[in-house]
């Protein structure tokens with residue numbers, strides 16, 4: 001297996017699984033954490049990720065196919081998304097280009113997640129990939145996900161996306177507005193979620209003002 005990435009929580013390897021190109025995501029142990037607590041946390045994140053991946057696949061939301069899970073070593077073997085780049089790299093490489101169609105697609109994607117009560121937990125442009133040929137989006141990295149129908153949880157998910165988008169990609173306020181407009185059209189009771197989002201934004205602002 002060839003290691004392709006070392007993150008804060010996980011290592012990613014590229015390999016094959018019964019002839020198919022495969023990514024192995026391994027949540028490694030952190031020596032500074034108490035050993036049994038550490039194992040529990042890694043196992044929890046692994047199972048949350050697998051649960052959300054399966055739920056999305058069932059709902060027709062494009063995510064990598066799960067091939068195999070090794071619970072003891074916290075490894076997920078999944079389909080490698082070939083011909084895809086992260087949305088982050090895609091946007092950075094095309095500075096100045098109009099991303100309105102991508103924003104609509106992202107709005108559709110988040111709507112699909114929330115209509116199925118999947119809260120992603122870490123919606124960033126590094127956790128969404130785009131197919132270079134079809135421009136279709138895929139979503140991954142569900143280790144912080146949860147299942148919830150609460151407007152509050154959905155509002156937090158949108159807030160995380162807004163912060164991530166604006167901090168990684170300057171001058172994208174209009175893109176987030178397109179995401180929200182799409183969301184309003186597609187999600188039941190989206191007005192409750194948007195009201196929560198506004199509330200969370202206010203809290204965030206107060207916090208920075210108080211410092």
Ligand SMILES: Nc1ncnc2c1ncn2[C@@H]1O[C@H](COP(=O)(O)OP(=O)(O)O)[C@@H](O)[C@H]1O
Nearest residue numbers: 007010012023064078079080081086126140141
């Ligand atoms: N199934 C996959 N196919 C292709 N690339 C992947 C796949 N899973 C992860 N990656 C790449 O590895 C990066 C890190 O994976 P991710 O699951 O987001 O872990 P981390 O917790 O380290 O952020 C992603 O941003 C993406 O570039």
Ligand SMILES: [Mg+2]
Nearest residue numbers: 126127140141
């Ligand atoms: Mg990630």
